[in-house]
Structures are given as C-alpha cells and as structure tokens.
Amino acid sequence: MSNKNAMINRYAWYETIAIYAGIAVFMIFVLAPFVEGFLVSLKPLSRLFSSPYKFWPENGSFDAYFTMWDSVPGFGRYVFNSIFISTVATVIVLLLVVPAAYAFARFRFTGRGPLLGAFLAVNMFSGAVLIIPLFRLMRSMGILNTYAAMIVPGVAFLIPTAIWLLRTYMLRIPKELEEAAYADGASRIYTFRRVILPLAMPGITVVAITTFIGAYAQQFIYALTFNSKTEYMPLPIGLFAYFGRQEVIWNELMAASFVGIAPAMIVIFFLQRYLVNGLTAGAVK
Amino acid sequence: MGQLYLNKVTKSFGDVEVIKGVTLDIKNGEFVVFVGPSGCGKSTLLRMIAGLDDVSKGDIVIDGEKVNELPPVKRGIAMVFQSYALYPHMSVFENIAFPLRVEKMPEDELKAKVDGVAKVLQLDQRLQQKPGALSGGQRQRVAIGRAIVREPKIFLFDEPLSNLDAALRADMRLELTKLHHDLAATMIYVTHDQVEAMTMADRIVVLNGGFIAQTGRPLELYHKPQNKFVASFIGNPKMNFLPATCTSVGDDGATVTCEGQTLTVPVETRANLVGKQLTLGIRPEHCHLAKGEVKLKITPSVVERLGINTIVYYNEGTDDAFSALLPGAAPVAVDQPATIGFNAEDCHLFMGNGEALERRTELHEIDLSQLTGE
Numbered sequence: 001m002s003n004k005n006a007m008i009n010r011y012a013w014y015e016t017i018a019i020y021a022g023i024a025v026f027m028i029f030v031l032a033p034f035v036e037g038f039l040v041s042l043k044p045l046s047r048l049f050s051s052p053y054k055f056w057p058e059n060g061s062f063d064a065y066f067t068m069w070d071s072v073p074g075f076g077r078y079v080f081n082s083i084f085i086s087t088v089a090t091v092i093v094l095l096l097v098v099p100a101a102y103a104f105a106r107f108r109f110t111g112r113g114p115l116l117g118a119f120l121a122v123n124m125f126s127g128a129v130l131i132i133p134l135f136r137l138m139r140s141m142g143i144l145n146t147y148a149a150m151i152v153p154g155v156a157f158l159i160p161t162a163i164w165l166l167r168t169y170m171l172r173i174p175k176e177l178e179e180a181a182y183a184d185g186a187s188r189i190y191t192f193r194r195v196i197l198p199l200a201m202p203g204i205t206v207v208a209i210t211t212f213i214g215a216y217a218q219q220f221i222y223a224l225t226f227n228s229k230t231e232y233m234p235l236p237i238g239l240f241a242y243f244g245r246q247e248v249i250w251n252e253l254m255a256a257s258f259v260g261i262a263p264a265m266i267v268i269f270f271l272q273r274y275l276v277n278g279l280t281a282g283a284v285k
Numbered sequence: 286m287g288q289l290y291l292n293k294v295t296k297s298f299g300d301v302e303v304i305k306g307v308t309l310d311i312k313n314g315e316f317v318v319f320v321g322p323s324g325c326g327k328s329t330l331l332r333m334i335a336g337l338d339d340v341s342k343g344d345i346v347i348d349g350e351k352v353n354e355l356p357p358v359k360r361g362i363a364m365v366f367q368s369y370a371l372y373p374h375m376s377v378f379e380n381i382a383f384p385l386r387v388e389k390m391p392e393d394e395l396k397a398k399v400d401g402v403a404k405v406l407q408l409d410q411r412l413q414q415k416p417g418a419l420s421g422g423q424r425q426r427v428a429i430g431r432a433i434v435r436e437p438k439i440f441l442f443d444e445p446l447s448n449l450d451a452a453l454r455a456d457m458r459l460e461l462t463k464l465h466h467d468l469a470a471t472m473i474y475v476t477h478d479q480v481e482a483m484t485m486a487d488r489i490v491v492l493n494g495g496f497i498a499q500t501g502r503p504l505e506l507y508h509k510p511q512n513k514f515v516a517s518f519i520g521n522p523k524m525n526f527l528p529a530t531c532t533s534v535g536d537d538g539a540t541v542t543c544e545g546q547t548l549t550v551p552v553e554t555r556a557n558l559v560g561k562q563l564t565l566g567i568r569p570e571h572c573h574l575a576k577g578e579v580k581l582k583i584t585p586s587v588v589e590r591l592g593i594n595t596i597v598y599y600n601e602g603t604d605d606a607f608s609a610l611l612p613g614a615a616p617v618a619v620d621q622p623a624t625i626g627f628n629a630e631d632c633h634l635f636m637g638n639g640e641a642l643e644r645r646t647e648l649h650e651i652d653l654s655q656l657t658g659e
Contacts, residue, residue: 176370
C-alpha cells in the first residue's frame with residue numbers, strides 16, 4: 001500500500017470522524033445481535049430474566065456450551081446434517097455451473113440471452129414462494145423425508161446466481177488464450193482443463209463460498225416443509241429442540257447457535273485464502 | 286516446405302465484406318509483411334490463414350493442399366499473438382512446452398526441445414518463472430518460443446511488437462530478422478508500422494479496404510508506387526500532393542503545369558492524357574530549400590527540428606499539410622516565408638482515379654560488386 005498517503009486518500013479530521021462514525025453505526029447494527037447472543041450464552045439461565053436486566057453477565061461461565069449436548073442429544077447430528085446438505089449442494093452446483101458458465105461466457109447459441117434472463121427471473125422468486133408446488137413435485141418423485149428433499153431444491157435455487165457470478169468472471173479471461181491453445185492443437189476439453197479451469201479458480205472459489213453460505217442459510221424452509229424425520233434435520237430446525245414445553249433454554253440455545261455457525265465460518269476462513277487476486281497478470285500485454 | 290497460395294479469398298461478416306478477393310502467392314522461406322491502416326483487413330486475412338476464422342469464398346492452399354477446412358495444427362502454421370496470449374498460471378517452460386504436451390511428446394525429448402528453444406531466445410535463465418515476472422520483451426520471446434518449438438512450416442505474427450516501447454521494438458525487429466535468417470521458414474507478419482514493414486520484409490503486401498493495393502519489394506513500393514494510396518502510405522512524413530494539368534506528352538514523359546510552372550516528369554505516358562487533371566506527388570525528402578526546377582513560396586506553420594533533419598509544415602489553402610524534410614540546420618522559422626524547390630525527376634504523377642503513371646526510373650538493386658571484402 002505505497003499510495004496510502006496519496007493526495008486522493010487524504011481526509012480532513014472531521015471527514016475521518018464522519019467516516020468512522022458511519023462505519024460504527026452500521027457495525028453496531030450488524031454485530032449487536034451477535035454480542036448480545038454471545039453474552040446470553042454465558043449467563044446462567046436463572047439470571048437471564050433478572051430485573052433490572054444486566055447486559056454484562058455476573059458470574060458468567062461457559063457451562064451452557066457443555067450442558068447443551070445433554071439437553072438435546074441429537075445436536076451433533078443436526079450440525080453434521082447441515083454441513084452435509086450444504087456440502088453436497090455446493091459440489092452439485094459446482095459440477096453443473098462450471099461448464100454451464102463457460103458455455104454462457106464463450107459459445108454463441110440460440111436462446112443464450114433469453115436463458116440468462118430466465119435464470120435472473122428465477123432468482124427473483126425465493127424458494128418459499130414455490131413451496132407448495134415443490135412439495136407436490138417432491139412427493140410425486142417420492143423423495144420427501146430424505147436428504148435429497150433438502151438438497152435438490154437448494155441446488156435448483158442456487159444455480160442461477162452461481163451461473164451469473166461465474167460467467168462474469170470467465171468473460172474476463174482473455175479469448176486469445178483459447179485461440180492460442182487452439183492454434184497449438186489443443187482440443188476444447190484440453191483447453192478447458194489446462195487453461196480455463198486454473199485461471200477461473202478464484203471465481204470458482206467465490207462461487208463455492210456463496211453457494212455454501214446460501215445452502216446453509218436456505219435449508220430452514222426446505223427442512224421445515226419437506227422433511228419430518230428427526231435424524232435428517234439440519235441445524236436451524238435442531239435449534240427448535242431447545243424450545244421446551246415449559247421454558248426455552250435461552251443460554252443453551254445461543255450457545256448452540258454459535259457452535260452451529262462455527263463449521264461454516266471455518267470453511268469460509270480456509271476457502272478465502274484461495275481468493276488470489278491478479279492471477280491473470282501477465283497473460284496479455 | 287512452406288509455400289502458401291491464396292486464391293480469390295474473401296471474408297464477410299454478415300453483409301459486410303472485409304476481404305474482397307485477395308490472390309497472393311508466397312514462396313517458401315519468404316518474409317512477407319501485410320501492412321495497411323486500421324480496418325484494412327490485414328489481421329482478418331492472417332486469422333484466416335491461421336484457421337481461426339473461416340473463409341467465406343476462395344481457397345487457401347499450403348504446399349499444394351487446400352486447407353480451408355483444416356484446423357491450425359494440421360495446416361502446419363504457428364501464430365504469435367499481438368497480446369502474446371501466454372498462460373499466466375504456467376511457468377515459462379510449460380508455456381513453451383504447451384504445443385508439445387498437446388502432442389503427448391515423450392518427456393526427455395520435450396525437455397531437450399524446450400531447452401534448445403530457450404537457449405536460442407536467451408530464456409534459459411527464466412524457465413521456471415511465471416510470465417507475470419517477465420518484462421515485455423521477454424514475454425514476447427516466450428510467445429515466439431511457443432511458436433518455434435513446434436517447427437511449423439509457416440509462422441504468423443499478428444502485430445507482435447506493438448505493445449513494446451520504441452527502443453525494445455527496434456531490438457526485437459533485429460532479433461526477428463535474425464530468427465528468420467536462421468530458421469529459413471516462411472513468415473507472414475502483420476503490422477501497421479511501415480518502418481517494420483520496410484526493414485523486415487522480403488516482400489510487402491499493402492492492403493487497403495480489403496483489397497491488395499500493391500505487392501512488391503520494399504524499395505519498389507517506395508520508388509514506384511502503383512497508386513496514390515501506396516504512395517502516401519509508404520514514407521514518412523507522407524508524400525505531398527499538388528494538383529497539376531497535363532499540357533503535352535512526349536518521348537521524355539508528360540509535361541504538366543503545376544502551381545503556375547511547367548515541368549516534364551519522366552513517366553510512361555498513355556493516350557488522351559493531354560488536358561487531363563492529374564495529381565503530382567513529391568516526397569518531403571525530395572524537397573530542397575531554395576533550389577530545384579519547380580519552386581514554391583511557403584510560410585511554415587510548424588517547424589520540427591529533429592537534429593539530423595528539420596521538417597517544415599505548411600497548410601494554407603490545402604486540406605493536407607505540405608511538408609518538406611530539410612537538413613538539420615536549415616534556416617527556416619515559423620511565419621518566415623521561404624522557398625521550397627524540387628526536381629521533375631523526383632515527381633510522381635497520378636491519374637484522377639489514383640492510379641500512378643509508371644515512373645521511368647531504374648530500380649537499382651544494391652550493387653554487391655562494390656563490396657571491397659576488407
């Protein structure tokens with residue numbers, strides 16, 4: 001960052017304050033629920049409804065993180081289900097989208113424009129709007145109450161965004177590289193494997209991350225409607241188990257939420273290291 | 286062998302015809318340069334020869350075989366792209382080895398070939414680096430390496446030097462000329478830079494609007510342009526044009542009046558020339574200060590001093606600037622009237638349709654008998 005002190009990056013002190021104030025408002029808004037949730041997870045259940053309400057936990061502990069496994073014995077399974085569903089959905093999406101995005105980026109075929117438009121239009125419906133028809137479809141296919149019931153609609157609604165994302169990335173790969181490979185005798189498949197795929201890797205990683213997060217987030221609605229078997233339940237449904245008949249075990253619920261998010265965060269943390277910028281440097285010019 | 290024959294080749298994009306019937310015979314080992322202004326179709330023609338674009342009509346024949354439908358490799362060509370088109374994720378070694386990997390050549394044979402090519406192009410210290418770490422000239426050499434490693438019959442270059450700075454371009458020009466000499470392969474080179482064309486070519490093909498304007502050796506194009514387009518395209522600063530009227534024709538050429546003066550230009554005449562409106566062309570380097578058979582009074586509007594030369598521009602009353610290339614110390618200044626003169630034997634004459642009347646000048650080959658052998 002040699003241009004950190006470039007003239008264009010200089011601000012007066014009041015501008016700096018205004019910028020940080022703006023960021024602060026936004027960050028507080030986004031992060032406050034997490035902070036509150038984390039603090040709740042540290043409090044003993046009996047102190048939660050103490051009056052006056054104390055923001056900072058007194059004699060807080062991580063007990064809830066241990067007792068939660070006993071209150072809901074199947075919790076580990078729910079976390080696994082969530083990751084399993086998201087991972088399978090991501091793999092299927094990538095297998096379908098990478099060749100599709102390449103075709104949309106490079107080949108001219110009848111209906112390319114309308115097809116892309118249709119994908120964008122599908123994006124405007126969330127799966128929730130189509131839940132009844134999807135249910136009927138799923139029932140006639142006989143895959144209700146299976147993993148497939150949560151994976152298939154998930155994949156279907158994640159594909160359009162993924163295609164648009166990856167197509168845009170692939171358009172940036174210089175066409176001359178393919179022409180050069182063609183002139184050197186390489187087939188389409190060979191060029192795709194040896195030239196296009198390695199260069200599209202950062203784009204594919206971005207698509208993998210967004211798809212994984214998308215799959216993780218959208219499971220709730222599908223799991224709620226298309227699955228009634230406890231052993232296939234993903235995390236969001238599993239959290240309902242902490243809503244007891246008498247009371248809600250809030251501190252364990254919060255602890256469970258954080259434990260449930262953790263695997264996804266770890267995956268994202270590791271994947272983002274592959275978001276290497278400027279991999280195409282030196283290709284042309 | 287790398288003999289190429291284009292037979293009435295045309296190319297249309299939709300309704301627009303960009304190549305309008307090109308017929309050309311290129312001999313084995315020849316260095317041919319396609320030159321022309323932007324949009325004249327030179328790159329399209331090259332891509333058609335390469336097999337990247339298809340041919341609308343006509344035939345492309347390499348070594349007696351019609352190759353219209355063959356992919357580039359089967360045609361025995363290799364192409365160097367303007368943008369180099371190196372694979373950024375592969376090392377220099379893998380970039381050069383790419384065509385051989387496609388052929389599935391055995392590893393030791395492949396390594397020997399790539400090392401040999403790297404040595405010729407002085408890239409042997411760079412083989413493990415990525416293209417991103419190389420300078421423009423080195424990237425260019427990698428691109429050339431990828432072309433020569435396959436030992437094709439015909440090399441195609443698409444403006445390979447246009448991304449380099451001026452000094453590097455001059456160096457690479459020399460290297461390419463040397464490479465052509467060493468490989469003795471047929472090379473077709475596209476450029477819009479007439480210096481590259483003049484210096485490197487055995488034969489220049491000047492393209493204009495999808496047609497071949499003229500084909501010939503560099504000096505032939507300079508001394509005997511067949512039309513006004515070639516005359517103004519070859520040479521820098523470009524040729525000056527003045528209106529002239531033919532008054533009589535004789536054994537020693539056509540007599541014309543130009544700027545109120547009469548001169549006899551030694552050209553091949555033709556019938557019905559008398560009374561016709563012609564265009565007289567004179568190159569800036571053939572203009573002299575204050576002497577010559579024809580004299581023009583001018584008031585310079587711009588004077589460029591280059592050290593070795595001084596260029597004077599004058600553009601009053603004409604669309605195109607009149608320019609003269611004078612010695613470096615020529616006593617001229619802006620807004621100070623001066624007299625520019627030129628001789629009839631240096632003049633070119635063009636018909637109303639741009640066609641040239643052939644000059645009666647001998648094209649002197651460089652006389653090698655004068656070599657002293659010291």
